[in-house]
Amino acid sequence: MRYSALALLRHALTGNRSWTPAWRDPAPKAGYDTLIVGGGGHGLATAHYLAKLHGITDVAVLEKGYLGSGNVGRNTTIIRSNYLLPGNTPFYEHSMKLWEGLEQDLNYNAMVSQRGVLNLFHSDSQRDAYARRGNAMRLAGVDAELLDAAQVRAMVPGLNMDTARFPVKGGLLQRRGGTARHDAVAWGYARAADQRGVDLLQNTEVTGIRVEAGRVTGVETARGFIAAKRVGLAVAGNTSRVAAMAGLRLPIESHVLQAFVSEAVKPMIDTVVTYGAGHLYVSQSDKGGLVFGGDIDGYNSYAQRGNLPVVHDVMECAVQLFPAMSRLRYLRQWGGIMDMSMDGSPIIDRTPIEGLFLNCGWCYGGFKATPASGWCFAHTIATGQPHALNAAFRLDRFARGQVIDEKGAGAQANLH
Amino acid sequence: MRIPCPFCGERDSSEFLTNGSAPPPRPDAGAPFAAWHDYLHLRDNPAGTHAELWQHIHGCRQWLRVTRNTRNHAVLGAEACRP
Numbered sequence: 396m397r398y399s400a401l402a403l404l405r406h407a408l409t410g411n412r413s414w415t416p417a418w419r420d421p422a423p424k425a426g427y428d429t430l431i432v433g434g435g436g437h438g439l440a441t442a443h444y445l446a447k448l449h450g451i452t453d454v455a456v457l458e459k460g461y462l463g464s465g466n467v468g469r470n471t472t473i474i475r476s477n478y479l480l481p482g483n484t485p486f487y488e489h490s491m492k493l494w495e496g497l498e499q500d501l502n503y504n505a506m507v508s509q510r511g512v513l514n515l516f517h518s519d520s521q522r523d524a525y526a527r528r529g530n531a532m533r534l535a536g537v538d539a540e541l542l543d544a545a546q547v548r549a550m551v552p553g554l555n556m557d558t559a560r561f562p563v564k565g566g567l568l569q570r571r572g573g574t575a576r577h578d579a580v581a582w583g584y585a586r587a588a589d590q591r592g593v594d595l596l597q598n599t600e601v602t603g604i605r606v607e608a609g610r611v612t613g614v615e616t617a618r619g620f621i622a623a624k625r626v627g628l629a630v631a632g633n634t635s636r637v638a639a640m641a642g643l644r645l646p647i648e649s650h651v652l653q654a655f656v657s658e659a660v661k662p663m664i665d666t667v668v669t670y671g672a673g674h675l676y677v678s679q680s681d682k683g684g685l686v687f688g689g690d691i692d693g694y695n696s697y698a699q700r701g702n703l704p705v706v707h708d709v710m711e712c713a714v715q716l717f718p719a720m721s722r723l724r725y726l727r728q729w730g731g732i733m734d735m736s737m738d739g740s741p742i743i744d745r746t747p748i749e750g751l752f753l754n755c756g757w758c759y760g761g762f763k764a765t766p767a768s769g770w771c772f773a774h775t776i777a778t779g780q781p782h783a784l785n786a787a788f789r790l791d792r793f794a795r796g797q798v799i800d801e802k803g804a805g806a807q808a809n810l811h
Numbered sequence: 812m813r814i815p816c817p818f819c820g821e822r823d824s825s826e827f828l829t830n831g832s833a834p835p836p837r838p839d840a841g842a843p844f845a846a847w848h849d850y851l852h853l854r855d856n857p858a859g860t861h862a863e864l865w866q867h868i869h870g871c872r873q874w875l876r877v878t879r880n881t882r883n884h885a886v887l888g889a890e891a892c893r894p
Contacts, residue, residue, distance in 0.1 A: 633858075635854070635855075635856035635857075636856075636858055644853045644854075644855070645853065645854070645856070646852040646853055646854065647854060647856055648831070648832070648854050648856050649856055649858070649881070693829045694829045694831075694863065694879070694881075695831070695832065695856065695861055695863065695881045696881050696884065697858040697881050697882050698881070698882055698883055698884055702812055702824065702884070703825075704824065704825040737851075737852045793848060793851075793852040794844075794845070794848045794852075
């Protein structure tokens with residue numbers, strides 16, 4: 396069924412009785428050409444691009460819970476491509492271009508809203524760093540504008556510009572950045588993949604990976620063994636656990652990152668604002684709630700919930716930046732489990748095991764990467780080789796010393 | 812989370828700085844590169860009991876080896892790194 400304004404009208408006139416489910420609920424076959432482990436944004440996008448661009452439709456996506464039950468529904472929905480380093484910029488810009496055509500590609504309303512992403516700076520040296528980042532972006536063909544304090548004041552009323560401990564001196568703006576409706580991204584990819592013949596197997600937890608003579612032959616699941624020639628892992632948050640089933644030890648730690656939504660208020664922020672003197676990013680949802688997040692809690696966690704010190708810290712940052720928020724009540728708060736890699740950049744690559752592919756290490760930034768991640772992972776699985784766009788995201792880059800350290804801080808698991 | 816500091820008693824985790832997994836012994840200076848890569852980059856990242864280092868920065872400033880469950884954040888014990 397194709398979604399359109401006409402279909403909406405036709406169904407409305409017939410009492411909305413003939414909508415069909417967005418995807419099938421098939422029984423697992425004994426074997427597939429390719430299995431994708433993880434029915435989140437990245438796994439579903441991979442399945443979609445495998446089917447659409449590479450003609451590989453004998454594919455199943457294995458999900459331990461329901462589709463989109465992990466991080467794709469737990470982020471702060473921000474999309475952007477404001478990266479500095481050559482290994483990162485073309486990849487994230489490709490993602491941004493895919494976002495711009497996503498709804499037409501999927502025939503699904505993902506509510507992509509290019510409302511801009513504004514990174515504030517608060518000192519001269521920070522302005523220099525952001526100018527450098529903006530220049531690097533523009534050299535790579537990405538849009539970037541450096542705003543002075545007056546331009547920021549005009550764009551975002553309500554900011555504590557002058558009397559704050561860290562006065563706002565300006566900001567780096569990417570106008571093409573913005574937000575998207577995160578659940579709809581998972582649902583759109585799921586529906587599009589399903590329509591091309593991909594089996595979406597929910598409640599099918601992978602319990603083992605079968606490897607014979609250095610080659611993957613299938614996976615053990617809660618619903619029995621499923622054979623496959625190729626297996627792709629897109630299980631950020633649990634990558635270490637799943638990869639350990641195949642005997643791999645990875646440069647990954649799992650950490651909890653919290654996000655928050657306030658009560659709904661009238662339109663207050665029509666862009667995405669990030670705080671340069673603390674760690675806060677805030678936007679306003681279409682329902683009126685302010686959506687914000689900050690730092691990871693800092694200790695290893697698989698618990699999908701955080702603790703109060705970080706709640707405190709994020710709220711303090713929000714009130715420093717927008718004093719009017721001090722009267723707001725926050726409604727909801729949740730945690731997602733991030734794959735924190737040792738340089739803050741992701742991994743999309745083959746593994747030493749033939750036929751086993753790895754997509755992990757997304758740190759804070761998995762959501763915005765969803766389309767390009769699926770696109771590159773599909774290419775890597777279909778051809779057996781990384782695409783030029785993910786050529787830097789190799790698993791062995793740590794051993795080779797070629798890390799992509801956007802923050803310049805060395806090997807630790809608390810970077811972006 | 813509350814951490815039972817062996818010197819100060821049970822204190823809120825916000826008094827502490829966390830420094831990640833308690834590392835295995837540091838390789839010798841002449842150890843092969845692979846040993847250093849393993850030490851520096853690779854992690855067990857267990858879902859369950861996990862040994863990690865915390866420093867009581869707003870208390871006795873001692874480094875502690877804390878055992879904690881990463882699935883539910885239950886703190887199972889803490890001992891001083893130095894006897």
